[in-house]
Amino acid sequence: MPGVAVTKMHGAFNDFAVIDRRNATETFDSQTLARRICDRRDGIGCDGLILIEPSKDADARMRIFNADGSEAEMCGNGLRCAARFLSEAGEGDRLRIETAAGVLSAEIVSAGETYSVRTQLGTPRFEPRALPFANAAYVVVGNPHVVIFEKALDAVDLSQAAAKLQSLFLSGVNVHVAVAVDRGRLDARHWERGVGLTQACGTGAAACAAAAIRFGLADSPVAVHVPGGILTVEWDGAGEAFLTGPAVRVFDASVAALHAAAV
Numbered sequence: 442m443p444g445v446a447v448t449k450m451h452g453a454f455n456d457f458a459v460i461d462r463r464n465a466t467e468t469f470d471s472q473t474l475a476r477r478i479c480d481r482r483d484g485i486g487c488d489g490l491i492l493i494e495p496s497k498d499a500d501a502r503m504r505i506f507n508a509d510g511s512e513a514e515m516c517g518n519g520l521r522c523a524a525r526f527l528s529e530a531g532e533g534d535r536l537r538i539e540t541a542a543g544v545l546s547a548e549i550v551s552a553g554e555t556y557s558v559r560t561q562l563g564t565p566r567f568e569p570r571a572l573p574f575a576n577a578a579y580v581v582v583g584n585p586h587v588v589i590f591e592k593a594l595d596a597v598d599l600s601q602a603a604a605k606l607q608s609l610f611l612s613g614v615n616v617h618v619a620v621a622v623d624r625g626r627l628d629a630r631h632w633e634r635g636v637g638l639t640q641a642c643g644t645g646a647a648a649c650a651a652a653a654i655r656f657g658l659a660d661s662p663v664a665v666h667v668p669g670g671i672l673t674v675e676w677d678g679a680g681e682a683f684l685t686g687p688a689v690r691v692f693d694a695s696v697a698a699l700h701a702a703a704v
Contacts, residue, residue: 501523
């Protein structure tokens with residue numbers, strides 16, 4: 442059967458396979474395809490699968506599937522990649538993209554081999570939770586996050602900490618270690634549900650910055666230094682948060698679809 446056109450992209454090396462489904466006729470099982478296409482040994486190799494679908498309320502709809510096939514509510518780095526993909530497809534430099542966390546705006550700040558994209562992320566929401574770590578916060582930025590503040594990034598085994606926290610949340614949780622370097626900079630590492638350790642997490646960077654601002658450790662804007670680069674978070678402490686960072690188009694390819702009903 443015909444292959445499916447796929448574009449590999451990354452935002453600070455948090456990488457995705459992007460498939461345009463706006464005019465699609467073929468069907469496939471999205472969860473199974475996500476597991477297959479994300480496999481770094483037998484697939485394209487990436488952290489997630491992004492489907493671009495038609496939307497009645499926005500320029501397009503973005504769905505994001507993790508490497509294990511689970512569907513996530515939102516993805517900040519993925520949203521930037523979707524914005525670049527749509528812009529290069531002729532949809533303009535100011536976009537409204539529907540996600541499971543709501544309709545969010547995106548703006549192309551600059552174009553080139555690497556695009557710079559600024560996106561809306563919604564309002565960070567803090568909720569009280571009993572957490573087995575001191576100096577930790579639970580923050581929802583479209584999806585759930587636990588941010589652990591330490592004096593050094595290696596002070597906590599992030600994978601072990603994440604495993605310890607999963608049973609406390611019905612649908613799991615993303616986990617981050619952050620260090621406040623100064624009032625304008627955080628260093629952070631990320632562990633994401635359904636993927637594991639990643640080079641960057643956009644909503645996670647926003648959660649880290651929002652928690653630092655709330656705890657009086659930083660001021661907006663905050664440059665969040667992650668393994669894959671630098672993400673800039675703006676938050677006034679009450680309203681919408683915004684994320685600016687890179688979006689890179691790596692290559693275009695075609696993969697065999699799995700013949701099953703799309704979900």
